[in-house]
Amino acid sequence: xxxxxxxxxxxxxxxxxxxxxxxxxxxxxxxxxxxxxxxxxxxxxxxxxxxxxxxxxxxxxxxxxxxxxxxxxxxxxxxxxxxxxxxxxxxxxxxxxxxxxxxxxxxxxxxxxxxxxxxxxxxxxxxxxxxxxxxxxxxxxxxxxxxxxxxxxxxxxxxxxxxxxxxxxxxxxxxxxxxxxxxxxxxxxxxxxxxxxxxxxxxxxxxxxxxxxxxxxxxxxxxxxxxxxxxxxxxxxxxxxxxxxxxxxxxxxxxxxxxxxxxxxxxxxxxxxxxxxxxxxxxxxxxxxxxxxxxxxxxxxxxxxxxxxxxxxxxxxxxxxxxxxxxxxxxxxxxxxxxxxxxxxxxxxxxxxxxxxxxxxxxxxxxxxxxxxxxxxxxxxxxxxxxxxxxxxxxxxxxxxxxxxxxxxxxxxxxxxxxxxxxxxxxxxxxxxxxxxxxxxxxxxxxxxxxxxxxxxxxxxxxxxxxxxxxxxxxxxxxxxxxxxxxxxxxxxxxxxxxxxxxxxxxxxxxxxxxxxxxxxxxxxxxxxxxxxxxxxxxxxxxxxxxxxxxxxxxxxxxxxxxx
Numbered sequence: 024x025x026x027x028x029x030x031x032x033x034x035x036x037x038x039x040x041x042x043x044x045x046x047x048x049x050x051x052x053x054x055x056x057x058x059x060x061x062x063x064x065x066x067x068x069x070x071x072x073x074x075x076x077x078x079x080x081x082x083x084x085x086x087x088x089x090x091x092x093x094x095x096x097x098x099x100x101x102x103x104x105x106x107x108x109x110x111x112x113x114x115x116x117x118x119x120x121x122x123x124x125x126x127x128x129x130x131x132x133x134x135x136x137x138x139x140x141x142x143x144x145x146x147x148x149x150x151x152x153x154x155x156x157x158x159x160x161x162x163x164x165x166x167x168x169x170x171x172x173x174x175x176x177x178x179x180x181x182x183x184x185x186x187x188x189x190x191x192x193x194x195x196x197x198x199x200x201x202x203x204x205x206x207x208x209x210x211x212x213x214x215x216x217x218x219x220x221x222x223x224x225x226x227x228x229x230x231x232x233x234x235x236x237x238x239x240x241x242x243x244x245x246x247x248x249x250x251x252x253x254x255x256x257x258x259x260x261x262x263x264x265x266x267x268x269x270x271x272x273x274x275x276x277x278x279x280x281x282x283x284x285x286x287x288x289x290x291x292x293x294x295x296x297x298x299x300x301x302x303x304x305x306x307x308x309x310x311x312x313x314x315x316x317x318x319x320x321x322x323x324x325x326x327x328x329x330x331x332x333x334x335x336x337x338x339x340x341x342x343x344x345x346x347x348x349x350x351x352x353x354x355x356x357x358x359x360x361x362x363x364x365x366x367x368x369x370x371x372x373x374x375x376x377x378x379x380x381x382x383x384x385x386x387x388x389x390x391x392x393x394x395x396x397x398x399x400x401x402x403x404x405x406x407x408x409x410x411x412x413x414x415x416x417x418x419x420x421x422x423x424x425x426x427x428x429x430x431x432x433x434x435x436x437x438x439x440x441x442x443x444x445x446x447x448x449x450x451x452x453x454x455x456x457x458x459x460x461x462x463x464x465x466x467x468x469x470x471x472x473x474x475x476x477x478x479x480x481x482x483x484x485x486x487x488x489x490x491x492x493x494x495x496x497x498x499x500x501x502x503x504x505x506x507x508x509x510x511x512x513x514x515x516x517x518x519x520x521x522x523x524x525x526x527x528x529x530x531x532x533x534x535x536x537x538x539x540x541x542x543x544x545x546x547x548x549x550x551x552x553x554x555x556x557x558x559x560x561x562x563x564x565x566x567x568x569x570x571x572x573x574x575x576x577x578x579x580x581x582x583x584x585x586x587x
Contacts, residue, residue: 171563172570179550188432195573206335206343206584207549208303211254212390212523214351214456214511214575215245216567217261217293224422227513227574230565238266241572246274248571251402252552252579257298257334258349264292269295295349295391297331307332307344312372314353314365321438321499322360324353328369330376332385335584336551345546345586346377346384350391357429359420363487364395364438370448370489384544386584387491389524392575396419396518397499398505404491405524412437413485423518435485448489496523496580508554512566517557524579528585544586552579 114561117195201430218238221228234240249257257280264286272282286294296443299306312328328350334406335343350369353361369389377384395401399422412420418429445451499508499519510521527544554576566574 046271168172173563176553177550178553181549208255209270209581210256211577211579212258212521213577214260214392215572217263217422219292229514244572255303256347259296260351260392261293262296284310285327285329287317287325287327288313291325295329297329297347297349304333307334310376312369315369324351326365328371332376346387348373348389352393354394356421356423357418360433360437361419362420367444367448371444371450374449381517387526392521394520408489410487411485446484446487468579492526493524494527506556509557521578523580546583547583549581549583
């Protein structure tokens with residue numbers, strides 16, 4: 024045979040079911056385990072022996088660590104009962120990438136020379152596996168046999184919100200409740216995990232059972248989550264284009280949503296979507312934002328954003344509007360310069376879309392996966408509206424790495440002038456027009472000189488600003504314990520990178536110059552769906568798991584529109 028130098032019982036068991044003991048003894052497991060295995064059709068070039076493959080796609084095991092003398096190991100009863108449900112069996116992959124690298128572009132898998140199976144056989148096998156997983160998912164949903172549910176509760180910040188929510192569940196019209204007309208609505212932000220990115224980064228999901236990672240298992244779970252949470256506005260990230268076109272859009276439309284989608288540029292197969300219930304909102308405008316610029320070397324990444332202007336229904340003012348933005352910023356922890364520039368481009372578009380005729384801004388909600396942790400310079404810039412980045416290393420912008428590898432200092436300015444965005448994160452033409460509308464009555468020569476001075480000083484300034492007063496829906500730490508909240512969890516990390524930011528209402532307090540007083544009203548946070556800790560997530564084997572089919576948790580908040 025192919026391995027004639029090996030004993031016959033070793034040939035039968037394969038490379039991953041033998042081990043060397045003291046460099047001389049070869050140990051083999053008992054037959055109950057080996058009888059559950061079958062041979063692969065081919066041997067990959069990096070393997071010394073044929074690779075065993077589970078006869079049942081749901082039966083994956085991890086090699087149990089054994090500490091102690093040889094006799095104790097020899098007498099161990101190797102049966103399936105000794106494996107827990109959460110254990111997995113995994114093999115190393117030559118395509119695994121070191122931590123910190125960006126996801127690879129989705130590439131079409133070509134059959135290798137040593138692959139003995141035909142494309143038709145591979146297709147049929149894949150279809151059989153996915154059909155099997157779909158059947159399992161449907162049976163579990165039908166019989167309610169899923170275990171390990173994450174417990175998340177609703178946190179109310181206003182007693183009236185709880186009362187309105189109960190009344191809403193009974194079918195009452197919120198536009199007629201109370202003496203005043205109010206407009207309450209819910210917003211969800213959810214990174215649903217693109218299937219292509221999952222497959223390209225399989226090293227992040229070594230803890231998961233294989234059947235839980237098929238799209239045919241994952242999508243019904245994701246759709247069920249969306250149904251149960253029943254948000255009025257959905258901001259989704261990592262929405263794969265072919266799945267959006269064939270399944271996601273039609274499924275959400277059947278639930279009463281209108282969908283807007285922006286695919287990533289280049290060869291990236293996923294993008295961002297904003298979906299809203301037509302019973303609550305009508306669309307005023309949809310504005311996609313592409314962060315890739317062919318003429319600017321800094322902006323060579325394919326991330327995108329999407330900004331919608333929505334008009335609420337059941338509201339007393341016909342001119343009322345809400346700006347909803349959604350984005351997924353670059354992952355690479357070492358490129359904080361790109362992250363800040365992408366954020367500035369998104370904020371400039373928001374400032375353009377949310378601008379009202381009187382120069383104020385309508386209420387704003389910004390959702391997304393920002394690939395930055397709480398307290399990082401990028402996070403503080405969003406919340407505080409200012410950032411002095413002089414001397415800041417590009418690897419420290421997002422706070423993703425405890426010991427940043429990107430040590431280069433941010434250049435001043437970060438982005439070139441030809442991008443057309445000022446240090447105040449607005450389009451420079453728009454900024455000049457706003458200054459003129461605000462009553463700048465200077466002679467033409469003086470105005471030109473003033474603009475030249477502003478632009479020149481902007482080149483040398485290391486201070487970024489934006490004109491929005493933004494608050495975070497979540498506090499990021501549990502107040503009783505100080506333990507961090509977690510929005511994403513996989514084999515390598517469990518952190519917060521997903522956020523919902525909103526322009527908070529003044530509540531009658533004095534406005535700060537250049538910020539709050541520039542808003543037309545604002546939003547009051549009524550409640551939110553509580554997050555969990557990393558420990559909570561690992562009690563259900565992390566993410567994805569049987570009930571939660573993304574490596575991110577959905578964020579959900581309820582707001583009330585406050586008029587000025």
